[in-house]
Amino acid sequence: MILRAHEPIAAIATAPGRGGIGVIRISGRNLEPLVVRLTGKALQPRHAHYLPFNDSRGQAMDAGIALFFKGPQSYTGEDVLELQGHGGPAVLRRVLQHCLEAGRDAGLRLAEPGEFTQRAFLNDRMDLAQAEAVADLVNASSEAAARSAMASLSGAFSEKVNALSDRIVRLRMLVEATLDFPEEEIDFLEKYQAAATLGGIRQDLAALTAQARQGMILREGLHVVLAGQPNVGKSSLLNALAGDEIAIVTPIAGTTRDKVIQQIHIDGVPMHIIDTAGLRETEDTVESIGIARTWAEIEKANVILHLQDARNPQDALDSAITARLPAGTPVLKVNNKVDLLSDGQAPWETADDAANNPDAGPHRTLYISARTGAGLDELRRRLLDIAGWNPGAESPWLARERHLAALESARDRLAVAAGHASHNDQVLDLFAEELRLAHEALCAITGQFTSDDLLGEIFSSFCIGK
Ligand SMILES: Nc1nc2c(c(=O)[nH]1)N(C=O)[C@@H](CNc1ccc(C(=O)N[C@@H](CCC(=O)O)C(=O)O)cc1)CN2
Ligand SMILES: Nc1nc2c(ncn2[C@@H]2O[C@H](COP(=O)(O)OP(=O)(O)OP(=O)(O)O)[C@@H](O)[C@H]2O)c(=O)[nH]1
Ligand SMILES: [K+]
Numbered sequence: 001m002i003l004r005a006h007e008p009i010a011a012i013a014t015a016p017g018r019g020g021i022g023v024i025r026i027s028g029r030n031l032e033p034l035v036v037r038l039t040g041k042a043l044q045p046r047h048a049h050y051l052p053f054n055d056s057r058g059q060a061m062d063a064g065i066a067l068f069f070k071g072p073q074s075y076t077g078e079d080v081l082e083l084q085g086h087g088g089p090a091v092l093r094r095v096l097q098h099c100l101e102a103g104r105d106a107g108l109r110l111a112e113p114g115e116f117t118q119r120a121f122l123n124d125r126m127d128l129a130q131a132e133a134v135a136d137l138v139n140a141s142s143e144a145a146a147r148s149a150m151a152s153l154s155g156a157f158s159e160k161v162n163a164l165s166d167r168i169v170r171l172r173m174l175v176e177a178t179l180d181f182p183e184e185e186i187d188f189l190e191k192y193q194a195a196a197t198l199g200g201i202r203q204d205l206a207a208l209t210a211q212a213r214q215g216m217i218l219r220e221g222l223h224v225v226l227a228g229q230p231n232v233g234k235s236s237l238l239n240a241l242a243g244d245e246i247a248i249v250t251p252i253a254g255t256t257r258d259k260v261i262q263q264i265h266i267d268g269v270p271m272h273i274i275d276t277a278g279l280r281e282t283e284d285t286v287e288s289i290g291i292a293r294t295w296a297e298i299e300k301a302n303v304i305l306h307l308q309d310a311r312n313p314q315d316a317l318d319s320a321i322t323a324r325l326p327a328g329t330p331v332l333k334v335n336n337k338v339d340l341l342s343d344g345q346a347p348w349e350t351a352d353d354a355a356n357n358p359d360a361g362p363h364r365t366l367y368i369s370a371r372t373g374a375g376l377d378e379l380r381r382r383l384l385d386i387a388g389w390n391p392g393a394e395s396p397w398l399a400r401e402r403h404l405a406a407l408e409s410a411r412d413r414l415a416v417a418a419g420h421a422s423h424n425d426q427v428l429d430l431f432a433e434e435l436r437l438a439h440e441a442l443c444a445i446t447g448q449f450t451s452d453d454l455l456g457e458i459f460s461s462f463c464i465g466k
Helices: 032-039 089-102 115-122 128-139 143-153 156-180 194-220 234-242 285-300 316-324 376-387 401-421 424-446 452-460
Strands: 009-012 019-028 049-054 060-069 079-087 222-228 260-266 269-275 303-309 331-336
Touching: 009 089, 009 115, 019 089, 019 115, 032 049, 032 060, 032 079, 032 089, 060 089, 079 089, 115 128, 115 452, 128 143, 128 156, 128 424, 128 452, 143 156, 143 194, 156 194, 156 401, 156 424, 194 269, 194 401, 222 234, 222 285, 222 316, 222 376, 234 260, 234 269, 234 303, 234 331, 234 376, 260 376, 269 376, 303 316, 303 376, 331 376, 401 424
Parallel strands: 222 269, 222 303, 303 331
Antiparallel strands: 009 019, 019 079, 049 060, 060 079, 260 269
């Protein structure tokens, strides 16, 4: 990733492949000469001009709309030229190639992934959380995620972060003013109700963090691993949840040899459902590689569904599996094939009737039938529950792990500050220092203090042309 470069850049902005319209976008500091060279005339900013896109010999490659934005009134804050042509890969590549040749002496080059948005950030058109939201909006896999990404893009999350930042800075300024006048230091904390002010900030930060956590679930989704003995119905459950025949189902134990991942949505929350090779002792080389992969997936899971045959649950092999499951990862025991239970064996009248479930509690065993679909609604509810998803409190914005880490770091700093506050005024300087560090942590979210490495990491994960 090339940071803080100023050469003009160009890329196809629309998705690869055929489309109704395809857009080539160019951004740079002074594009007017290039605009004339490419379109044959000076373009009035923000007016749509229909004209031919000619090659160097004056032959039309395409005819389309040219749109010129004069910086800083543009997406990147620089001059921007858009050539909106017909959306075919060959014609777009030709027009792009011609642009690059025509702009060569001005230093025009292909844009790196995310470089347009990076320039928008570096030119203060948006902050870092908003720039990230651009990518999250493009990548949103559900309407709920898209809604939340749009809220972040419009600055709702940044505003909350900035408001908290400001309150921390105000408190810190009071403290530092007191430090400069030591004779007034006595009773500073009481006089300005510093502890109460700090308490209020900490409370609001906790609320913001809880919302950000919801936003992160919406962005990242949950990795749910289906594990259990061969033939218990893991692939059947994956297919039932996906509503499609994704994984191979046969009565032959050991059918699934490698993991199968399918993304589904439950109430808009993405879930990565991972079907794995059934766990058993085996001499088969391929199968044992598959089983090793199952364990690797189990180690990485956010949730493990331990599937068992409801007719014969928790046998010796299941107990061995239970014993090996990683402590700290939530495990749901799911007894499948309840449709095969005779009336006398049934754990309760109907699998959906959770009230009759003998072993109650959040980790009680679920009874389902991948074949009939019985119990699947309850399973979906429990998955959302384990994800920590609060259906009543849809996240107002999308958040990333990076944001959550920053919020938590600020929270920890303020907790230490609160400890100092209870020691009265002897440690005012330490109190002030923790406020400074908490402020810095929050500023990282909006990108006021960021390393080029971090920026490179963020923008390089964008698609080309964004
Ligand atoms: N054709 C086209 N559509 C697009 C984009 C684009 O670059 N081109 N976008 C790009 O990803 C998104 C829209 N984002 C944009 C954000 C700001 C400005 C802009 O010109 N801002 C100026 C003027 C604002 C105004 O007129 O109110 C500014 O902020 O000063 C343009 C597009 C989605 N649709
Ligand atoms: N009656 C009934 N049969 C089921 C149910 N779920 C799965 N089966 C059957 O059980 C057999 C095994 O199903 P799979 O989904 O392939 O089981 P698996 O756990 O993925 O098996 P492996 O690939 O061996 O690990 C198939 O014949 C399924 O049709 C169910 O809920 N009820
Ligand atoms: K299978």
